[in-house]
Amino acid sequence: VQLVESGGGLVQAGGSLRLSCESSGRTFSSYSMGWFRQAPGKEREFVACISWSGGTTYGPNSVKGRFTVSRDNAKKTVYLQMNSLKPEDTAVYYCAADLGSPGRVQDPRTYTFWGQGTQVTVSS
DSSP, X not given: OOEEEEOOEEEETTOXXXXXXXXXXXXXXXXXXXXXXXXXXXXXXXXXXXXXXXXXXXXXXXXXXXXXXXXXXXXXXXXXXXXXXXXXXXEEEEEEEESSOSSOTTOGGGOSEEOOOEEEEXXX
């Protein structure tokens, strides 16, 4: 399974970006998909995930109400819509595929495949 993220870039505080993650997997609709981010000098942080059935879980309180995760199984793509961006959202954002691990969705070790990451930079 290959995952390719796109949609990152430089945006001013208060702006929006939509990240996309396209999968090459033939059974994409059966995966749960997660989004993580990693800022310089910090650990990788869980942002959001969406199950194969569309159920969603969000990470830090700081993203709730601003970020929305969704998926289009026909396009084998998962999205992360990010609104009202803040400088502290600056990080490399990664998508990841969970092929059915019993682990917690917030734990990076639960995920088997990872994308290469896309940089999001929010200027103040």
